[in-house]
Amino acid sequence: MKPAVSLQKVVKDYPLGKVTVRALHGVSLDIQPGEFTAIAGPSGSGKTTILNMIGCMDVPSSGSVALDGTETSQLSDAQLTRLRLDRIGFIFQSFNLINVLDVRQNVEFPLLLQGKHSARERAERVSRMVERVGLAKHAKQRPNELSGGQRQRVAIARALVTNPAIVLADEPTANLDSHTGHEIIELMREMNEKDHTTFIFSTHDPRVMECAHRVVKVADGVLA
């Protein structure tokens, strides 16, 4: 079976004025389909850079990144955008919802961008997802009318509504209290178990790491 994600000797350099900072030093990592993986490490260790490479939002300076066997470094911006839309779901630390849209509309947004579902199909999918994350009663509310935990639930629904192969979550509990953070991780794990979607999330919280099937530790741009 092909790995869902395969990083081979990935190096990432960032120019910083006249000097170049190396964020990743030849990282190699395979993640199998259906895994619930935590990428753990202190701030600045390279967790977010790895997630950006996997999420096709950045390209490596050298090495290769493959999703389901598809090499991503040679794809155009338009192809990468389509790949993100169809294959990847994103959950952000700061929720990153669209403030002018309500809960349902935020969840429906990626489906509208895909443009391949009828209005009825979209409505059914959105209702199902909003129900699953426990926000049916808040479906017409705007993000600024929700608590942090509720907003992250909306983000999870939005990430999963397209049935992506991989969900990437960058420190999804960092802006939540420990109780709500735990609930969010539990919700993600429940989705992972029911749908067999590959979840990869970054964290530096040991309690969150305990929930993961696999913990990949990163320090100073290399896997520990």
Next chain:
Amino acid sequence: MVLASIALRNLVQARRRTLLLSTAIGLVTTLLVLLLSISAGISDNLVQSATTLSSGHVVVAGFYKPSPTLGAPLVTDASKVRAIVEAKTPGLERVVARGRGWGKIVGPGGSVQASLSGVTLSDEPGFADTLQLAPRSAYLEGGGPEVVGDARRIGEPDALILFASHARRLEVDVGDLVTIVTEQTDGRSNTLDVTVVAIARDMGMLSSWSAIIDEPSLKKLYSLKGDTTGALWVYLDDIAESERTMTSLRTTLAQEGYALMDYQPVPFWMKFEVVGGEDWTGQKLDLTTWADEVSFLMYTVVAFDIVTVFISSILLIIIAIGISNTMFNTVRERTREIGTMRAIGLRRRQVLWLFMLEAIFLGLFATTCGAGLGAVLALALDAAAIPVPIEAMQAFLLSDTIPFSVRPLALSGSVAFLTTCTALAALWPSYRAALLRPIVALGYTA
């Protein structure tokens, strides 16, 4: 659709900014509509005064030369020419014969030189309706708002209609006698006492040297035969057909054996020198359109249009800078949102459209409101008949009040033009937003 929805919601969300920008764009639209209304008003006045005082939509005139050096603006055997015109003009409304003359009008207060237009009331029963009579206050010191006189009395013998500026200068009222002095082609002078039967409101530059006399009196002054007239004024159902009709009538009259002068798009009084220098004798016909007869006045419309373009351009540049700056701020404020949407799967082109749609919606809303306000203001100001106190300005505006004419095409054109400008002003910031890489946009801190 989702982009349009987000764009609209963003405009509503940023209510204060939207309102301020809309007000600015709307006011520019209002001003543009008002200026265009004045320009259209001048243009309408030009057509109105030209087709009342100088010409029909097409003019069949000519020169008669008894000798190579003498010439007069006459059409001999006018009824024969008229019959051909009436038979061969498609879309014809009516043909009227107008005498042409030039003379000195002498009154108690002095004298004025004026072009004399000879009217046969039986030929033009609706003529009186085309003139607006002036209140006595317009020409008499201490005069009131009452209107005296009757333009229909131009059908009486030895009758004259003056315009207010001439009446003021001659110090005459309705019912007074004035003397007209004309010079014949052989150099002799004729005089005739005529009664002022009505005093009309000024119609700008054209009326400042015009007077209307009954046709038999004009013929008496020039000792003309019965079937001779100055010109045949041809009125069409559609004034836009003037040029085409004039061309077709030239061909028809040439085929009927009439000698024609070369086409020159200028009024007849600018042709005396050319005609005098040619060595032909007898009758030659000359065909022109109403626009040719007032070509020397077109500058007023052009001049006002230049002023309109100049003022609008300056305001437009200021507004465009404002819109562009606001859009840059909007892009900056929403950089993380752009990053999120790009990460989820929004394409660069869609980002561009998202911001362009905001500008287009803003432009459409603001310009529609502005154009509506402009139209209402223009109609209200026209109804208010704001007087123009300066005579030179009256000549320029071709009216003694500020003329406003609202044209639907000007309204829709203003909305389309300014909305396009708003969209163009937003193009660069929108393009910059579209170029943002998701990873950079997501990491942006406002």
